[in-house]
Amino acid sequence: MKASLEQIEPLLRDLAPRALATLMRRCDDFAAAEDAVQEALIAASAQWTREGLPDAPCAWLVRVAQRRLTDHVRSEIARRRREATVAAEGSFAATACAGEEEVGRDPDEALVLLFMCCHPALSTTSAIALTLRAVGGLTTAEIARAFLVPESTIGQRISRAKQSIKASGIPFRMPDAGARSERLSSVLHVLYLIFNEGYTTSSGSALHRTDLSNEAIRLARQVQALLPQNGEVAGLLALMLLTDARRAARTGPHGELIPLDEQDRNRWDREAIAEGLALASHALSLGSVGEYQLLAAIAAVHDEATRVEDTDWPQIRALYDMLLRLTDNPMVALNRAIATAMVEGPAAGLALIETLRDDERLRHSHRLDAVRAHLLERSGEREMAAALYRQAASKTTSIPERNYLLMKAEG
Amino acid sequence: MKYMLIMNTPRDGYAQYMKWPRKLLEANAVFMQAFTKKLKEAGELVAAEGLGSPDQAKLVRAGQDGKPITDGVFPESKEFLAGYWIVDVEGEERALRIAAEASTAPGQSVTRSDGSTIDHLWIEVRQVMGSHEDVE
Numbered sequence: 001m002k003a004s005l006e007q008i009e010p011l012l013r014d015l016a017p018r019a020l021a022t023l024m025r026r027c028d029d030f031a032a033a034e035d036a037v038q039e040a041l042i043a044a045s046a047q048w049t050r051e052g053l054p055d056a057p058c059a060w061l062v063r064v065a066q067r068r069l070t071d072h073v074r075s076e077i078a079r080r081r082r083e084a085t086v087a088a089e090g091s092f093a094a095t096a097c098a099g100e101e102e103v104g105r106d107p108d109e110a111l112v113l114l115f116m117c118c119h120p121a122l123s124t125t126s127a128i129a130l131t132l133r134a135v136g137g138l139t140t141a142e143i144a145r146a147f148l149v150p151e152s153t154i155g156q157r158i159s160r161a162k163q164s165i166k167a168s169g170i171p172f173r174m175p176d177a178g179a180r181s182e183r184l185s186s187v188l189h190v191l192y193l194i195f196n197e198g199y200t201t202s203s204g205s206a207l208h209r210t211d212l213s214n215e216a217i218r219l220a221r222q223v224q225a226l227l228p229q230n231g232e233v234a235g236l237l238a239l240m241l242l243t244d245a246r247r248a249a250r251t252g253p254h255g256e257l258i259p260l261d262e263q264d265r266n267r268w269d270r271e272a273i274a275e276g277l278a279l280a281s282h283a284l285s286l287g288s289v290g291e292y293q294l295l296a297a298i299a300a301v302h303d304e305a306t307r308v309e310d311t312d313w314p315q316i317r318a319l320y321d322m323l324l325r326l327t328d329n330p331m332v333a334l335n336r337a338i339a340t341a342m343v344e345g346p347a348a349g350l351a352l353i354e355t356l357r358d359d360e361r362l363r364h365s366h367r368l369d370a371v372r373a374h375l376l377e378r379s380g381e382r383e384m385a386a387a388l389y390r391q392a393a394s395k396t397t398s399i400p401e402r403n404y405l406l407m408k409a410e411g
Numbered sequence: 412m413k414y415m416l417i418m419n420t421p422r423d424g425y426a427q428y429m430k431w432p433r434k435l436l437e438a439n440a441v442f443m444q445a446f447t448k449k450l451k452e453a454g455e456l457v458a459a460e461g462l463g464s465p466d467q468a469k470l471v472r473a474g475q476d477g478k479p480i481t482d483g484v485f486p487e488s489k490e491f492l493a494g495y496w497i498v499d500v501e502g503e504e505r506a507l508r509i510a511a512e513a514s515t516a517p518g519q520s521v522t523r524s525d526g527s528t529i530d531h532l533w534i535e536v537r538q539v540m541g542s543h544e545d546v547e
Contacts, residue, residue, distance in 0.1 A: 123501055129454075149457045150457065150458075152451065153451070153455070153457065157454030160454050397412075397540050397541060398541055399541065
């Protein structure tokens with residue numbers, strides 16, 4: 001019986017990191033093993049649509065990948081012989097005879113794989129591409145479509161990432177306890193960037209993008225299943241769910257941006273919100289509080305308000321206060337100024353913003369101008385507000401955002 | 412983040428180029444090829460194109476019947492687009508580095524429209540707009 005792509009693709013994405021982890025048990029060449037799995041995924045996609053799913057899909061995948069890897073190792077050995085170098089042949093031989101062991105689901109292996117793909121030695125663009133392929137099970141072509149760049153560019157990015165891994169000698173094993181939390185924060189950062197990348201409006205070219213937000217949520221779910229007692233992991237997943245829940249309400253029929261306070265809250269995804277709220281409170285119950293937990297808590301307060309006027313702004317401000325103790329990110333200070341304006345009035349918010357105007361890090365950001373414009377507008381300073389909205393519009397690099405700011409300038 | 416690195420030439424830039432000695436032309440071609448290849452291998456290249464001479468350019472608008480009406484090159488233009496690279500990089504700093512390297516392409520000093528002379532062409536760096544939004 002034939003199988004449909006809709007059936008096969010999610011399965012392959014789930015199986016890809018497991019197959020790779022299984023291969024890595026016997027093989028010390030991450031780059032070659034990852035290539036072999038990618039080839040096996042493409043072969044599976046073709047064969048399974050024709051002939052239907054095999055009885056043991058994961059074992060099938062491992063077997064095919066193993067065969068590709070063995071072929072690669074053999075030709076590699078032949079090449080080395082030709083070059084008359086004997087170095088490292090031993091390890092290749094060992095790889096070549098790796099058997100058909102039971103395909104397990106060792107949770108640690110999946111984590112090790114993520115730690116490796118998100119290693120701080122890699123540039124973030126490389127880490128993102130490698131994570132999406134090796135852990136997310138996406139093909140190079142799918143990643144390229146998602147980022148709107150040529151497939152060969154993503155291919156190069158992935159092979160560069162693998163070279164960096166090889167050169168830095170990162171071993172395929174769990175990082176030491178001391179390094180683990182720092183390494184985990186790299187993983188969470190990469191997942192957060194993938195989520196942000198997918199946080200697009202549904203207009204124009206964006207329509208055909210592989211859904212990176214969903215992919216990030218899926219990966220964050222996997223990490224959360226592996227580390228259920230980690231507050232930041234739960235916090236990140238909660239943040240993604242609570243933000244993504246507003247997706248349908250965030251854009252108008254022509255791709256125009258609808259800000260939080262003007263969204264039709266009936267269009268928010270209640271199920272995602274319920275899941276996000278439960279995760280956010282679970283995250284906060286775990287003790288030490290981190291940035292993702294606080295950002296999730298803020299998103300939760302917004303999502304809990306059925307009407308915009310029900311928003312608990314004092315609570316949001318208190319959460320930004322806590323966040324500011326963890327980070328000196330000026331964007332956080334800017335958001336805290338907005339919350340203050342909502343509690344005490346626009347003048348109080350504007351006063352706080354005055355202290356941020358000299359911050360070098362905000363100089364090229366449109367957000368400072370946009371927030372000032374908004375607060376001035378609320379104070380009745382229409383003309384100054386319009387000028388600042390236009391200034392913000394000239395600084396943003398997002399087309400929907402620019403259009404929104406220009407509309408605001410028009411009043 | 413995507414950036415477009417733009418190479419402009421003065422109005423007679425193409426005519427100047429046509430008079431370059433062969434050695435310089437060759438060195439320039441070798442540089443450009445190697446430079447683009449390097450960007451490709453770094454996983455940063457999105458697109459790169461060089462444009463034909465502005466002498467051959469046409470200005471087009473739709474007439475009453477919607478059919479194209481063509482005209483010669485815009486007479487007041489002082490500088491013309493000669494070519495561009497689009498790169499997808501970590502941030503602006505990297506885009507500027509790439510642009511600086513692009514500006515070192517072998518060539519002859521250029522007389523700009525204001526009469527000043529520069530050793531190399533300037534590379535203009537512009538960020539490509541997207542449909543993304545910042546997450547709050």
